Amino acid sequence: MESLKVGICGLGTVGGGTFDVLTRNAEEIAARIGCRIQVSHIASRRAKPQYELSGLRFSEDVFAVCDDPDVDIVVELIGGTSLARELVSRAISRGKHVVTANKALIAEYGGQLFAEAVANKVTIAFEAAVAGGIPIIGALREGLAANRVHCLAGIINGTTNFILTEMRDKGRDFADVLKEAQALGYAEADPTFDIEGIDAAHKLVILASIAFGIPLQCDKVFNEGIGEIQPIDVHYASELGYNIKHLGLAVRRDQGVELRVHPTLVPKSQLIANVDGVMNAVLVKGDAVGATLYCGAGAGAEPTASSVIADIVHIARSVRNGRAPGVPHLGFANTQAANLPILPIEDIESSYYLRMSAEDKPGVLSQVCQVLSEAGISIEALVQREPQLNESQVPVILLTNIVRERDINSAIAKIHELESIHQQIVKIRLEALG
């Protein structure tokens, strides 16, 4: 049986997992492709690994892998965007296919890199860049290719999903759970990237590009983290029948596309609202297929390796067939992308959860309702608690119908001017996803 040679750059969690799975399932993978996948070269800037390295070259310089004539596919798992970009460019220029799990690299520099790949008749595969082991890139690019996609909604960051799940199930507060997530290895020492939604935004940009045929546009995603979510809001949301999820949302509107990452109330009756802990899920709605949902592990050594190797298999099957893979990088062959602007956040449409602190006296609620009514905003649900002993203020929680963000913001500003409303008004978006 012939073999195809893979060079792995970076031997961290995913690199190690990829090597392990390729080794363990070598027979099964070879049977699927009809040719063996041989890891011929590993590069790691750290010390030499403990792997059995017979017949396998090891370098500390990742570029040595690109330059190795004994490597057909370069697997980029070093992370970051600076060195990784250089590495991928060089591999392409050497006529090698590239597999990467690097969402930041694809989201920020994909456009340029894909053009280089096409010019060099190679492919860059990146199934592992979004939602770990869930084959969502393949589903969007191939399985749902018949559809005009209306919207997609994803739990695409396991760290924030873990934190929100713990907050809900145990009534704990954000800082407390974050500390535990760090201890468990679910969150980085510097968790900014995850909890502020930057990681999710990268993934959303990639998904939206494939779903709608729009260019990768990292700078246009609206981004709100989960750091401000209070246990009390998790509690009230639950009482009203909702779980709070940190969603990436891409929605097609007449005027353009909404691209937004933020905490979101989702009805518990939706399956995606019940995807808990570190699990990921992506809901895609197409005009023909309706709603489809994809769930699985969004991170971790072997789930991510599963997608890295799926890409290797895809390339190997094509190479054996004498061609580069025929699926366009971003799902559309026409490089002239869809003429859809990304809408500013003020122009998006959503329902809203509002929580405010109101003085416990007659007429306050009626004032609030009047402001909303004058703005054309309907109240879908309202909860007002009885004051506890010695409390002069009571929490008022309400859910609105679907309105423009601009309108809810101006209504909130007006409510804030009411004498009997104190403190900041909490606003969390709500998506029925129905």
Add this chain to the structure above:
Amino acid sequence: MESLKVGICGLGTVGGGTFDVLTRNAEEIAARIGCRIQVSHIASRRAKPQYELSGLRFSEDVFAVCDDPDVDIVVELIGGTSLARELVSRAISRGKHVVTANKALIAEYGGQLFAEAVANKVTIAFEAAVAGGIPIIGALREGLAANRVHCLAGIINGTTNFILTEMRDKGRDFADVLKEAQALGYAEADPTFDIEGIDAAHKLVILASIAFGIPLQCDKVFNEGIGEIQPIDVHYASELGYNIKHLGLAVRRDQGVELRVHPTLVPKSQLIANVDGVMNAVLVKGDAVGATLYCGAGAGAEPTASSVIADIVHIARSVRNGRAPGVPHLGFANTQAANLPILPIEDIESSYYLRMSAEDKPGVLSQVCQVLSEAGISIEALVQREPQLNESQVPVILLTNIVRERDINSAIAKIHELESIHQQIVKIRLEALG
């Protein structure tokens, strides 16, 4: 822009949906492929359809489509296995690619047809044959190709899922809901194929073949329908924390593969237990990726058309690239299939839900427990109801640990011999899917 010509055989629900979606989304689909998909020929044994047929040939003889030199891809949507088999064979022999939604055809005759296709350097695509719009064939064959699959569990028949959901939510009985399902068009006039699990068995055989690399073996699936499920069992299951789902299960064991379709108690904490109504879902567990779940519409005109067209797109992208698709029909390039026998039902392992009618007198429960204990079967949960007024018998419900089917059967036979146990003992399998 060049175009690829499609001939559609059969203009029922799915054929009509395929034509509609291809027409409505023509621009978007062309942009994805880089070439237009043109329906050049439609054949239907019924009267000429209402479609705008300019530039489109219409035949009443489906074989005219195979023989039309102006057709590149034949879409077989006539159903059945006799004429359909002949049609697909002839299309292949004419060097045409085939797309089909026909699960029975693939499950029963796929082996032979795929060999013919390979010999003629064309492909037979069948994403629509399993779980309608859910791209599960693609996920198994490509997205999860790195994995040694441990097991898969699918709700792959919308009719039975609708009936079981209604029975649970409204406490109705089987015959009553079936009548409604027929009125709604969710069940056929002759519902045997769906409710006895034959349809699900066909789909399971296809999924299992791709998951494990085993041949298609329709005759070896164990098959149990939902006709015997009583409202009282749906009720007790729910009380114990389970929903009853009609699952197709394929499980890899040391000795072989379990292939079985039957009603199954699934813990409500599992997402798949909450996939209700006519929706479908497939849970796949791989050694690298862990558990992944795929949900969506399992039938209907446009969801099924979504998968039919995904296959057309897949073929078109390959043809444009100058080759037949490089993905093996059943996911494995090595025709020498895995040496895994299908286990007889007596050799499967499962937990069990048992319901029996016991005389309301001391010592009965202890006798039952003793029989189970002597057979090495543990009781995980037990419910005994107080007798109602004038009742001399009480229902006893128990859940067992995981045991061999042979052992539970012989224990049931022994319990049946007890004087104080009357009526048939109800046995339903239980899968934790954890």
